[in-house]
Amino acid sequence: MSFDLLIHQVFSGLATGGIYASVALALVMIYQATHLVNFAQGELAMFSTYIAWSLLQTGLPYWAAFFLTVAIAFVLGVVIERVIVRPVENAPILSVVIVFIGLLVIINSLAGWIFSYTIKPFPSPFPAQPLFGNRYVSSHELGSIGITLVVLALLFVFFRFTPLGLAMRAAAQNPVSSRLVGIRVGWMLALGWGLAGAIGAIAGIMVAPTVFLEPNMMSGILLYAFAAALLGGIDSPGGAVLGGFIVGVLENVVGSLLGTELKLTVALVLIVGVLVVRPSGLFGRRIVTRV
């Protein structure tokens, strides 16, 4: 394989990796807030993208639709947490996972029913010409990565430097003590869901121009996003983004070098292999329990 092709694959991998990174960020977000991985996150992102698409169909300009959708997605996340997830708050973890699975199939089914299954093109806010006329990355791909990094930075600042972010982290880690300090744990969870919904919407809007909008858009991405989030360390947003890029590049290079017949298998084996060596992910913190 020529060097030029390798470079090409790496850049293409970074572009796909950007997709995984943005969804992984939403997964990490919800984990940080609730200590649960929400498998329905991908479907929520897809549904939010359909909302954006519908808004664009009414003639709304792009950025207006963008921000309106993000706001709607935030509200939707909060509502889902309060209405659907709250009744099973104290149930065993797996029961909550089943609720997530139920949510996943409902949203997927509804999207197909309301919007049909024909693929829809989704516009990109970035120019069609590649930056500096380069052959490797399109402006949209670069732009999406940029937006993901901006969201990451905002999240970092939010969690580290704002009282609300601190309260959220506390509520997730130690709900009992947090209540004692006066933190409204229930609303912290809802806020977490809202933020995850918003991030998911951004991810979906950035992804759709590349992969085309359809109800099953996120199914394949979710696996890699999950892998990316864990690879980077489930409690590290930066790790999730980095994990996304690594997974994207890995997938492309493996497919290019070893052929595509076992690409998925080899990529997964490698990821799991890394986790065997570093069981909390690359940047995750090892939880050491005192007995």
Next chain:
Amino acid sequence: MNTPSRRVAGLALLLMLACVLPFVVSNYRVFQCTLVLVYAIALLGLNMLTGYNGQISLGHGAFYAIGAYVAAILMDRFGVPYWLTLPVAGAVCAVAGFLFGLPALRFEGLYLSLATFALGVALPQILKYKGIEHWTGGAQGIVIVKPEPPAGVPLTQDQWLYFVALATAVLMFALGWNLLRGRIGRAMVAIRDQPIAAQAMGVDTSMIKAMTFGVSAMYTGVAGALGAIAIQFVAPDSFTIFLSISLVVGIVVGGLASISGALYGAIFIQFIPNVADEISKAAPWAIYGVFLIGFMYVMPTGVAGFIRIAVARWRRRRS
């Protein structure tokens, strides 16, 4: 108190009903009930791992698939009689499960679920791989001939297969019950609830955990083999990640850490999709999702857990 004699009587009654069933319903229903038995065995396997031992597996469909393919390849390529494929499939999956369980020891909770999820997603691709195509039939799969009842037995094929499945299920359930209430079963639960304390008490957590993986895979593999014989067909599309997710749904809805839960869960995952399909053609899975969420609201500990609570409450009211 739930005296042993009462429990034995209850089980005997259940068994009797199960034996009468194939003679009062149509062949088609018998076939569906056979599938319920198959899923029940698979769910018991998964429940051992996840319910009793606390290791979450989102990829158990892979072991089901391995069992199914072992049976199909033995029957189709080597002419092995169907009943012999069951223990072979079980043995192969036991080894596979144990080998998977060993590196899985490194993983906790979420990471284990990713590793098993990855297994469940990757297996269909592995099954389609060109290199092993002449064994597995590639994307086209393998067609299996349905077993006939032995000469002189006046049963239809479906009824015979039902009784084979019933016998296997009774055997597997009995073995499982014995295992779970013994020393090993207690060790499994101890590892789930208090891993450090268990280790401090001298329980070889690594060995038990890996062994549980193996046993759990064995159960699911036997179920897969039986399932393949019942359906008479295996193909990579039969064993997608949806199967693994259905199995998890089954054990949670049925009731974690409960043997009867395996049966309730099997009934759920076999029949509820059909019910959902009857209710709505436009969005059948939306209805299925509503069922899932509804069940979790009403019975967060599963059907078995719900029954346990209800029975306890009824007894308390009586006394």
Next chain:
Amino acid sequence: MRHPITRRSVLAAAAALVAGRAVAQAKKYGPGASDTEIKLGQTMPYSGPASAYGTIGKLHTAYFKRVNDSGGINGRKINLISLDDGYSPPKAVEQVRKLVEQDEVLALFQTLGTPSNSAIHKYINAKKVPHLFLATGATKWADPKNFPWTLGFNLSYQAEGQIYAKYLLKNKPAAKIAILYQNDDYGKDVLKGVKDGLGTAGAKLIVAEASYEVTDATVDSQILTLQGSGADTFINITTPKFGAQAVRKAWDTGWKPLHIINNVSASVGSVLVPAGLDKSVGLLTLQYYKDPNDPQWKDDPSMLEWRAFMGRYYRDGDPKDAANLYAYLTVQTMVHVLKACGNDLTRENLMKQATNIRNLKLPLLLPGMSLNTTPDDYFLVKQGQLARFTGVQWQGFGDVLSTGG
């Protein structure tokens, strides 16, 4: 009393025999048929990874409603029992057993998907139930000797692949061919056709192959690999979403090969518009029915009739989705065969009529094409025409090709 259904059907058969002898005109009924009703069954992926094709079953249901509203076929209403199999073979087996053993349908119609049909193939032939017009193009459905009750519909995938290969051998014998294919029975079937068509001599023309799974997010990486092989010809064996991605990427990277796209992904509305009409200029494909988004058929009477139907009976259906036009063709064929049965609605006669279709020129087929079957030749669709995309529409060129049997 071991098998109530068996006894019931024995009684029903006896009653029918008596009734049949009493009536002067020869009315013969198999299971699922009566004076007032004909029951048909099918499984469709209304859920799961292939749920996009569920619209085909919905269109069938809508079409039969229209037929019933106008009095049915020979006075009998058609009752289509359409069940979800989620594209899962075990579920398909279960649903088909229900249709045959519990609902006792006269025949299966347009069961969808190669895996599902493979799972029920042996069973349905053992039960001697007509298994008609399968919604898949796998070549094995035309095997009258071993599976006399199964009759496919689609143009065979392998035949399509062979036509592309033969076209290249004739018009570009020095081509360097790269192939992208979906890693399942469908993609591999077309691939086999291409390789068979190229033969041993032509095999060396293939310089690169790449596959993808339906769970992949994009095929961009595969396109890069194929481009990097130096190929100047690209055979694109995909389903709509990935076909659109491939068309767009091949253009964006500046590759611009001679681009052959398979029939499943050739829809203007579902694939080329999202990919970009300007990026689709010069695409080649094989067609056998009219594309609903093709402006050359804008005023075509059969197209207008189809649109009217969609507007009145199937509002939820997407008129840009070529699958809805395909479904219309198949159900018209079924109605034609049922009409030909007259009052002899036994499974045997239904099969006889289905295997003796002579020169059925459905107006939505491309001009010059017709459907034909004989008891020895179960290939219903045997013709196709190559077409080139002009940027606005598919322009057929060359002769209507016969794909043989």
